Amino acid sequence: MKVKDLLLTPSKVPQRDRQLLLAHLLKVKPPELYLRMDQEVSENSLEEYWKSLSKLEEGYPLQYLLGEWDFYGRTFKLKEGVLIPRPETELLVEKTLELLDKNKKYIGLEIGVGSGCIAITLLLEREKLFMYGTDINPDALEISQLNAQIHGVSHRLKLLEGKDFEPVKSMKFDFIVSNPPYIPERYWESFPKALKLEGKTSLIGGEKGWEFYERFSKEVGDHLKENGFFALEIGHDQGAVIEEIFKDFQLKIFKDYTGQDRVVIGWRC
Numbered sequence: 001m002k003v004k005d006l007l008l009t010p011s012k013v014p015q016r017d018r019q020l021l022l023a024h025l026l027k028v029k030p031p032e033l034y035l036r037m038d039q040e041v042s043e044n045s046l047e048e049y050w051k052s053l054s055k056l057e058e059g060y061p062l063q064y065l066l067g068e069w070d071f072y073g074r075t076f077k078l079k080e081g082v083l084i085p086r087p088e089t090e091l092l093v094e095k096t097l098e099l100l101d102k103n104k105k106y107i108g109l110e111i112g113v114g115s116g117c118i119a120i121t122l123l124l125e126r127e128k129l130f131m132y133g134t135d136i137n138p139d140a141l142e143i144s145q146l147n148a149q150i151h152g153v154s155h156r157l158k159l160l161e162g163k164d165f166e167p168v169k170s171m172k173f174d175f176i177v178s179n180p181p182y183i184p185e186r187y188w189e190s191f192p193k194a195l196k197l198e199g200k201t202s203l204i205g206g207e208k209g210w211e212f213y214e215r216f217s218k219e220v221g222d223h224l225k226e227n228g229f230f231a232l233e234i235g236h237d238q239g240a241v242i243e244e245i246f247k248d249f250q251l252k253i254f255k256d257y258t259g260q261d262r263v264v265i266g267w268r269c
Contacts, residue, residue, distance in 0.1 A: 004037040071117040111178040116144030179233040184209035236260035
């Protein structure tokens with residue numbers, strides 16, 4: 001069977017996802033498929049393609065099937081139970097980078113490092129930066145370490161297991177960044193199976209959804225250097241709540257490309 005035959009075979013899986021899957025199995029970049037339309041696909045690759053396509057049709061996440069996903073123009077390894085990088089989180093990176101001079105040295109902290117895509121991207125964009133990353137999930141720390149090695153920044157990233165600020169109790173940072181869980185508990189049961197694979201601790205922020213921000217607001221002042229700042233991703237409908245929680249800080253809330261609240265930057269008053 002040829003590449004073009006596979007791509008033309010009807011399926012409820014979007015064409016783009018099928019292209020990404022086939023490119024992954026053939027070990028080529030997706031645009032190269034158009035140069036290989038008449039290429040015969042090996043029996044082994046065919047078998048793997050049909051098996052994988054069946055999983056996708058059942059709702060299994062393409063990102064976990066590929067074992068990797070792109071973020072900020074780079075590819076990061078993934079596994080089940082680790083949050084899948086999303087485009088809206090790139091705004092968090094962009095707003096953080098705007099506050100980091102390329103010529104200055106900084107020490108930063110990411111709480112809930114996940115796949116490491118945020119911390120590693122910051123390290124790649126700012127060569128004089130050193131980052132600490134914490135997470136309660138050992139699998140996330142393992143994947144972060146692997147991604148740091150792949151991208152050549154493992155010597156500038158220190159990973160620690162633990163919740164919130166516990167692993168860095170006595171330390172202060174130039175900035176603190178996090179994309180924490182912020183979805184209310186009541187939504188968990190209605191989530192599709194595919195979304196649940198990312199892990200409850202990666203997605204659910206507590207009964208209200210903003211419990212992390214409440215804890216964070218009480219401790220962050222003790223961990224910021226003078227003129228330090230924090231940058232957090234927030235839920236699309238949490239802007240007003242965030243302003244109240246951080247009323248003792250100077251805040252800026254930024255909207256994403258769909259016009260919804262997405263990132264908060266804060267400084268001590």
